[in-house]
Amino acid sequence: MVLGAGDLGRRVFHELAHGPGDRHVRLVGREEDPTLRAANLSRFSALQRGYHPTVDHATTDLNDIDRTAECIAAFDPDVLFLAASFQSWWVITTLPGESFQRLRAANYGPWLPMHLVPVHKAMQAVRRSGTSAVVVNAAYPDAVHPILTSVGLSPDVGIGNVANNVPGIRVAAADLLGVPVPEVDVRLVAHHYVSHRLSRAGDPGRAGMALTIGHGGQDLTDRVDTASLLKRLPLEYRRTGGMPGQAMTAASALSVLVPLADRRDALVHAPGPGGLVGGYPVAIEGGRIRTALPDSVSLEEAVAVNLSGQVHDGIDAIDADGTTHFEPSSMAVLTAELGYECRTMRLDEAEGRAAEIRERFEVYRGRAVASAS
Structure with missing residues (x-):
């Protein structure tokens, strides 16, 4: 079941439908006509x-939790893909250039309520x-999962983010080492912050x-100038x-979803496995998911790495009770641009915060478009 009929949900659903004849896939959206058409x-x-394959659809509104529960129970999926967000990452890219550049400086963390609330309801x-x-889940798993x-x-696991740069790194490393890409293990x-920076x-x-x-079977990291390799990602390996x-995010989603649906083992990359912060190598084995870190990196070290990225993405800390503390300089961007400010947010405050951000962003977008015309 793909729950969410936006751009990413439709892309993933489309590819899942082009699969084995015994696969049954259902697309669930909020509105009947566009969901049926897709x-x-x-x-x-x-x-x-x-x-x-068997392909069909259903409708529900995530705000109606009982109706959504009935919808899920009626299909009883083996794998459920959540592709729902109140405001996808790409929305700010539709702003006029200067407005987009100023708002992008906030990074992703301050927008957390827009992704947390629909996933919480789902x-x-x-x-x-x-x-x-x-x-x-597709919606900001790096932060949403540890909160929930x-x-x-x-x-159980997220998609995208950490995974999106791995193919480029594998190709660059294979070219550097002079070996076939399938033989390279990355x-x-x-x-999420680091993944965005790398590209x-x-x-x-x-x-x-x-x-x-x-x-x-050998670790060749010491023989590779990884800094120089990464610098080539936005150059000759740009996409x-x-x-x-x-399309890359959809491919990252499918790298997780297809092995789960087909009960096939796979080594992939994904954010938020088991509620962890940030992104990791992940092994899918018999429908179960576990981290698959290299021998040189402990889980404690991996979590510390991801916590450093979390701060630069705009979130200072996530407490054990799910309370989120936002990084001041990132939040200052939303305050300056939208007039929105939130230093600390409990989970039960997220829905109100999401509504406030949405309202303020619509006003901001209207002003930006008017001033650019």
Whole structure:
């Protein structure tokens, strides 16, 4: 089941429909007509290519937790993909240039309520439904999962972020070592902030990261100038970004979802496994998920690396009860641009904060568009 019929949800659903004939995939959106159309597009194009999976759709509003629980229970999925957010990351990229550049300086952390609230509601529905599905979440897992762990509602694993740069690193390392790409083993520990920096600047900024590069069962990291390798990511290994670049995020999602759906073992990269902060190498084994860190990196070291990225993404700390403390300089950007300020947020305050951000952003966007015309 794909819960969320936005751009990413539709991309992932479309690819899942182009699979084995015994696969049953259901797209769940908020509105009937666009969800039906998207499901039929995937169904018919799959048939055109010779695939015959069962493809259908349903509708629900995440604000109606009981209805969403009924929707999940009726399908009883083996794998549930949450692709719901109140404001996707790409929305600010639609602003006029100067407004976008100023707002981007806040990084991702201050926007947390926009991702936390729908996932929290979805996970309440998951628990009420009684499903035993593996739950995979797309909405800012690096921070959402450790917060929801505090109330026992974290999804099992996330997608994207740390995973999105791994293919580029593998190709660059293979070219450098003169070996085939499939023979290169990359293990990357990195927060969302670092992943974003790598594709734009080719370095982790002021945050930490852990990277190992192996070949033939040997760790060759010491033989590779990793700093120079990473600098090449936004140069000769650059790729399309923005909305069209969501194809990479969809591919990262599918790298997790397909092995889970097909009960196939795989080594992938994903954020938020088991409620952990940030991103890790992850092993999928028999439908279960565990971290698969290189021998040179302990779990404590990996968590510390990700906590450093969390701060630079705009979140100072997440308490054991889920209370979030925002980093002042990041929040100052939203205060200056939107007039929004929040230093500390309890989980039960997140919905009100999300509504405030949405209202203030709409006003800001209207002013920005008017001044640019």
